[in-house]
Amino acid sequence: xxxxxxxxxxxxxxxxxxxxxxxxxxxxxxxxxxxxxxxxxxxxxxxxxxxxxxxxxxxxxxxxxxxxxxxxxxxxxxxxxxxxxxxxxxxxxxxxxxxxxxxxxxxxxxxxxxxxxxxxxxxxxxxxxxxxxxxxxxxxxxxxxxxxxxxxxxxxxxxxxxxxxxxxxxxxxxxxxxxxxxxxxxxxxxxxxxxxxxxxxxxxxxxxxxxxxxxxxxxxx
Numbered sequence: 001x002x003x004x005x006x007x008x009x010x011x012x013x014x015x016x017x018x019x020x021x022x023x024x025x026x027x028x029x030x031x032x033x034x035x036x037x038x039x040x041x042x043x044x045x046x047x048x049x050x051x052x053x054x055x056x057x058x059x060x061x062x063x064x065x066x067x068x069x070x071x072x073x074x075x076x077x078x079x080x081x082x083x084x085x086x087x088x089x090x091x092x093x094x095x096x097x098x099x100x101x102x103x104x105x106x107x108x109x110x111x112x113x114x115x116x117x118x119x120x121x122x123x124x125x126x127x128x129x130x131x132x133x134x135x136x137x138x139x140x141x142x143x144x145x146x147x148x149x150x151x152x153x154x155x156x157x158x159x160x161x162x163x164x165x166x167x168x169x170x171x172x173x174x175x176x177x178x179x180x181x182x183x184x185x186x187x188x189x190x191x192x193x194x195x196x197x198x199x200x201x202x203x204x205x206x207x208x209x210x211x212x213x214x215x216x217x218x219x220x221x
Contacts, residue, residue, distance in 0.1 A: 002189055003189055003210070005210045010032070010047075010048040012191065014046055016149075019148045020157040020158065021034075032045070040069065041067060044071060045058050045061075045068070045071065047071075048072075048211075050072050052083050052087065058070050059218065062216070064218075066218055069217050070216040071215055075210075077214050081214060090216065090218070090220065091214065092215040094215070095195075096193050097209040097211065098209070098211040098212075099199070099202050099203075099209050100207065100208055101190040101205070102188075102189060103183060103189055107176060107179065108183045109180060117133065117135055118132070118133050119173070120132075121181060126185065129145070129146050130177040130178050132170055142170055143170035145157070145160065145174040146158050149182060149185045152187055154189070155190075171198075175205060194207070
């Protein structure tokens, strides 16, 4: 049985996520914040199972700063969405999932590249990056991903396959390579946020959803 979503687990995921992306971060009580310099250029707030009072408090900030957003990790996406709307917030999306996997049963050996491709790996302390390139054109990145080790967890992020290379098993190849790199450290479980399209792949690879990601923004004029 893997971990369940709680404040501490969300903090671990946020630490790995901001580390992977180079975001500035801070925490006030249960609310984590990340400065998303590569997208909105403003802060995103992350909280596990926000109360109505917390939604109202963060909502006041979102309404003052339209570029900011809030991410709620919850087991009741419908309830949080309804409470958010009562608090004066708009629901942007509620389809991504926080997922967990047991690392003990994963393959520790780095996979071989698919025919016609090469695999490159980079290590920087507890951060590792994998990219898959065309053998005939190394400048082309067909798929890539990142993993950060936080305590006993491996936090996976930005597992991306270029549209023209999808349905060739490259996403699974990236995950297997990242798992092998993560297992160079003393990790017990993996964490990631999966898109709707990615959830089927991760469940096939043994991952379990433990919460829904609900993205909120302030009311638009």
